[in-house]
Amino acid sequence: MSHPLRVAVIGAGPAGVYASDILTKSETPVEIDLFDRMPAPYGLVRYGVAPDHPRIKGIVNALHKVLEKPEIRFFGNVEYGVDCKLTDLRRHYDAVVFSTGAADDRELDIPGIDLPHSHGASEFISFYDGHPEAPRDWNLDASGVAVLGAGNVALDIARVLAKQPDDLLSTEIPDNVHRALSASSVTDVHLFARRGPAQTKFTPLELRELDHQSEMELIVHPEGFELDEASEEAVRTNNQVKSVVKTLQDWALRDPKGDTRRRLHFHFLRRPVEVLGTDRVEGLRTEIMELDGNGSVNGTGEFETVEVQSVYRAVGYLSSALPDIPFDHRSGTIPHHGGRVLDMDGEHIPGVYTTGWIKRGPVGLIGHTKGDAMETVNNLLADVTEPAGHDREATPRMLAERGIAYTTWQGWNLLDEHERALGEQRGRERMKVVERDEMVRISREGTT
Structure with a gap:
């Protein structure tokens, strides 16, 4: 391939991170942008696991190592369908993977x-x-x-x-x-x-x-x-x-x-x-x-x-429907075949994929998501044979032009250090910052 394969992953919980990890381990050169509407990554692990489960919280350490990879960028505080749409993503990426999970009751x-x-x-x-x-x-x-x-x-x-x-x-x-x-x-x-x-x-x-x-x-x-x-x-x-x-x-x-x-x-x-x-x-x-x-x-x-x-x-x-993406309201999932998103006629929408709970439904433990991601990524790699050579800097320019106060991996590290420092003052590992504006402010200090 003359250009790296550019992939946008929507949802920075375990499903999205596992898919990104598998992509980086393939023989195909890749550039991955991982988007999340929260200012911080990790999805379910940060916001869906009881605080007294350090064993499950330990999964963060594995996810952290993946997100440190140079092929992966994190764009937090960016909401799909509001701050960027499918047409934007298809303009700047060879493929889009939806891994937004299931947050509704x-x-x-x-x-x-x-x-x-x-x-x-x-x-x-x-x-x-x-x-x-x-x-x-x-x-x-x-x-x-x-x-x-x-x-x-x-x-x-x-x-x-x-x-x-x-x-x-x-x-x-x-x-x-x-x-x-x-x-x-x-x-x-x-x-x-x-x-x-x-x-x-x-x-x-x-x-x-x-x-x-x-x-x-x-x-x-x-x-x-x-x-x-x-x-x-x-x-x-x-x-x-x-x-x-x-x-x-x-x-x-x-x-x-x-x-x-x-x-x-x-x-x-x-x-x-x-x-x-x-x-x-x-x-x-x-x-x-x-x-x-x-x-x-x-x-x-x-x-x-x-x-x-x-x-x-x-x-x-139950997963939520996403703008411009087919959705089966009965099962609460995106219609797909092996992770390839299907339109109303059962045909694969070129370049659009899904993984995680929004793909298979909210069943299984966090670790079960890895097999899900492997299937989706293998099909994605089989489909996209010639990357278009998209400009990697087009995404941060687009978000800046739209006035989106996005956060980055560097910003997450700043927030992580801040929360750990707050915890140290109390003899605890971490004190979580709760307010979104405060999370964004801390994450963007010194990064913009």
């Missing part, structure tokens, strides 16, 4: 779900992770809370709500979040799973971490703790299921502590059917379910009500 269509104090998971996660667009305060006046879901996101929310806030002071939790959690009235968190313990999506490590919290009692209610034929087969053949079920069984059988400040309850085979209340949440009505022998469930027509004053639904994430 999937809806739960039951009566009362829109009552005050009923929240989606991403709303609360954005708050406690210091997302620039999240509220700075959160009402935690409920003593009883319901968390709807049976995955790691539900566990994260339940744990943060039931945890003693001072136990988070060693993390990068923002001050406003610590203040809100310190004023919390929560005494009981109820986690509701529609199916049985063997059908949960908890990972064993995430589940066992709950048992290391101070002043928290774990209560597994025996009603609904059932294993059918399919469940027993899963326990025999899947070590992860076996570990999760054994952990829950051990908790169900042990003697209660009875003297803790907060309790986390597990309710299985309970399907939420209505959020009760008038001016705010007052309770949750669930239908008692039964396993059908194949791992699925059927309703029994019997119902229970639990008194709670707040509800958090963690029933899945």
Whole structure:
């Protein structure tokens, strides 16, 4: 090739970074510009992972090494569809990869779900992770809370709500979040799973971490703790299921502590059917379910009500449609074949690709994104055989001409140093800067 292959990647979370990394490791000379609407990179790892998960936060170290590569540039605080459009990107790049993830909450269509104090998971996660667009305060006046879901996101929310806030002071939790959690009235968190313990999506490590919290009692209610034929087969053949079920069984059988400040309850085979209340949440009505022998469930027509004053639904994430890009609203994904974006007639839109959750849906752990990116990149490299020789400096000129206060990799390093310095003053690794304008100001000092 006489010119390097120029690729724009939209979304600087793990999916976009992994795709960029794979491109740099190919035999094709490349120049990659990684765009994100946030002033800082890392996406889900910075704004979607609970602050007390240093193991997952450690992924940042691997992503950092990729973004240091000279073939890759970072343009933060640039929103696709607003600050630049598909026509702009196609003018300056040989290919565009969309990796914008899934940040919206999937809806739960039951009566009362829109009552005050009923929240989606991403709303609360954005708050406690210091997302620039999240509220700075959160009402935690409920003593009883319901968390709807049976995955790691539900566990994260339940744990943060039931945890003693001072136990988070060693993390990068923002001050406003610590203040809100310190004023919390929560005494009981109820986690509701529609199916049985063997059908949960908890990972064993995430589940066992709950048992290391101070002043928290774990209560597994025996009603609904059932294993059918399919469940027993899963326990025999899947070590992860076996570990999760054994952990829950051990908790169900042990003697209660009875003297803790907060309790986390597990309710299985309970399907939420209505959020009760008038001016705010007052309770949750669930239908008692039964396993059908194949791992699925059927309703029994019997119902229970639990008194709670707040509800958090963690029933899945959903991607948002992007301007000028086809979108399947039912699945919440971009139509594609092997990462090649397809138009309404099922034909590949030349030079346009996708990877990550907006490609396959919000399933799997962060590491699963690597295989996704490999498929997309291999097809991209097979398609683009002769780069057009675009000017690499055209992008920063375009953004400057439009008055976009974009941030760079150098700017992120300045912000990173600033946050670490703030943390050092408190004996912590980092104190996250929350306000967008402040993030941009710190990132652009000395870089423009």
